[in-house]
Amino acid sequence: MSATTAALVGAAGGTGTTRTCLELAGALAAAGEDVAVVDAAYDMQGLARHFSGRIDPDMTELVTDGGDRPLAEALVEYEPDAERAALDTDELPEPGRIACLPARAPFERLARAKTAEAAQELERRIDEAASEFDRVLVDTPxxxxxxxxAAVTAAERVAVVTPASERGVDAAQMLRGRLQDVETSADAVVAVDRTGAAAFPENDADAVLPQFDAGTPAxxxxxxxxxxxxxxxxAVLDRELDLPLAEGGLVEAVDSLRD
Structure with a gap:
């Protein structure tokens, strides 16, 4: 049975975890699912960079001072500019919704959002999102x-996001050990090619995302x-996507894509 919630955890800073969340959200939305992207990487605030203007309340306020505020007040609708050029849109269902819960806050609130009490509230908010959306992806540092x-223990599945390089293999292995320290484990490893010259051993990754052109998701x-x-x-959600290609036929079965 496919999972509703997944924490995508960066094996190191700058691995492309936020981008991976948004790319995966775009694919799920293309299949007609409503997707929430929750920002747990408060320091990086990478998700907030995809939105202009004020974010009020942001994710850190929801887990600190905004305990009584409904989740809907913090949701920011995400409408990517990128086209679904490879897909036969006539064969697709009505696109699903992508809504984000970004973090953009001053240092004082960032510090309070990292307390154990705030982490418990984050778990509650992830569960709340799961009751309102088909899928929830947690952008996790x-x-x-x-x-x-809190993110990796609250989510049904955990995916390690790592660079598609020899360095990424080592980083993913180290993160696997840290996950075991908190009594959970990695369900999948997603390697991200950020250079166009990926060198990631096939058996060490469940999926390798290629270098995408500018624009997110692309x-x-x-x-x-x-x-x-x-x-x-x-790999991440145990969800098979049948996305029809514009130039004939359905995407091959997921198992064949790995061959």
């Missing part, structure tokens, strides 16, 4: 803070991107 631990603009995201959705 490298394991070493209360919010990160994975649905090419057949290679669609294929990679289908494999990632299966």
């Amino acid at each position: 490298p394991l070493g803070s209360n919010p990160a631990v 994975g649905l603009e090419t057949e290679a991107g669609v294929d990679a995201l289908a494999v990632a959705a299966d």
Whole structure:
């Protein structure tokens, strides 16, 4: 049975975890699902960079001072500019919704959002999102803070996001050990090619996302991107995506994509 919630954890800073969340959200939305992307990487605030203007309340306020505020007040609708050029849109269902819960806060509130009490509230908010959306993806920083631990223990599945390089293999292995320290484990490893010259051993990753062109998400603009995201959705959420390609036929079965 496929999972509703998944924590995508960066094996190191700057691995592309936020981008991976948004790419995967775009693929799930193309299949007609409503997706929430929850920002637990408070220090990086990478998700907030995809939105202009004020974010009020942000994710840190929901877990500190905004305990009585409904989740809907903090949701920011995400409408990517990228086209779904590789897909036969006539064969697709009505696109699902992508809503984000970004963090953008002053240092004082960032500090309070990292307390154990705030981490418990983060777990509650993830559960709340799961009751309102088909899928919930949690943008999670490298394991070493209360919010990160809360995210990986609250989510049904955990995916390690790491660079598609020899360095990424080592980083993923180290994170696996840290996950065991908090009595959980990695269900999948997603390697991200950020250079266009990936060198990641096939047996060490469940999915490898190719280098995408500028724009986020851009994975649905090419057949290679669609294929990679289908494999990632299966690895991360146990969700098989049948996304029809514009130039004939359905994407091959997920198992064949790995061959």
